Amino acid sequence: NAGVTQTPKFQVLKTGQSMTLQCAQDMNHEYMSWYRQDPGMGLRLIHYSVGAGITDQGEVPNGYNVSRSTTEDFPLRLLSAAPSQTSVYFCASSLLQTGRDTIYFGEGSWLTVV
Amino acid sequence: SQQGEEDPQALSIQEGENATMNCSYKTSINNLQWYRQNSGRGLVHLILIRSNEREKHSGRLRVTLDTSKKSSSLLITASRAADTASYFCAKQGAQKLVFGQGTRLTINP
Numbered sequence: 662n663a664g665v666t667q668t669p670k671f672q673v674l675k676t677g678q679s680m681t682l683q684c685a686q687d688m689n690h691e692y693m694s695w696y697r698q699d700p701g702m703g704l705r706l707i708h709y710s711v712g713a714g715i716t717d718q719g720e721v722p723n724g725y726n727v728s729r730s731t732t733e734d735f736p737l738r739l740l741s742a743a744p745s746q747t748s749v750y751f752c753a754s755s756l757l758q759t760g761r762d763t764i765y766f767g768e769g770s771w772l773t774v775v
Numbered sequence: 776s777q778q779g780e781e782d783p784q785a786l787s788i789q790e791g792e793n794a795t796m797n798c799s800y801k802t803s804i805n806n807l808q809w810y811r812q813n814s815g816r817g818l819v820h821l822i823l824i825r826s827n828e829r830e831k832h833s834g835r836l837r838v839t840l841d842t843s844k845k846s847s848s849l850l851i852t853a854s855r856a857a858d859t860a861s862y863f864c865a866k867q868g869a870q871k872l873v874f875g876q877g878t879r880l881t882i883n884p
Contacts, residue, residue: 703873705874766819
């Protein structure tokens with residue numbers, strides 16, 4: 662049981678490039694979400710999904726896309742990377758609606774946009 | 776916007792002492808959760824306390840919730856070097872879960 666797995670762990674992008682952060686969970690959780698964490702700030706919600714085929718925007722969705730074709734996977738796409746997207750990204754999943762149950766986090770993806 | 780703040784932002788104590796961190800919020804909540812984050816790692820769930828609960832314990836951790844003051848506290852007793860980490864509260868209200876900015880706890884040997 663691997664829990665929540667994120668890849669890559671580290672990535673450097675040039676401004677304007679696109680990339681996908683991968684997230685997979687093996688706990689059969691319906692709820693998955695992506696957060697970004699910036700220095701001195703808590704986690705801010707980017708996008709979330711309540712099940713396969715259903716996604717919705719969080720607090721800071723601009724510049725990011727998500728899809729949920731399967732229960733297990735929830736990739737986050739950066740369409741055209743900007744320096745403001747330099748951050749640490751965390752994928753998370755939970756069995757019940759986010760906040761009503763324990764949230765399991767991945768180990769994070771450190772992204773630098775130059 | 777961040778709902779609620781954590782206090783203090785940083786705390787440094789000697790090993791064996793107790794550490795108390797506070798979390799305040801502005802609107803009503805359904806529950807509140809505490810997480811720990813070691814440097815360079817993801818967040819790990821510690822305790823979930825529901826709005827109708829006032830206190831919960833887990834090992835050396837004690838969480839209280841005062842809905843009248845819209846605040847919660849996390850107490851770590853008999854601290855150890857391994858408790859060095861950042862601690863976050865997360866408030867679940869009408870919709871999404873909102874994280875505070877965290878308290879950075881350092882335990883000195």
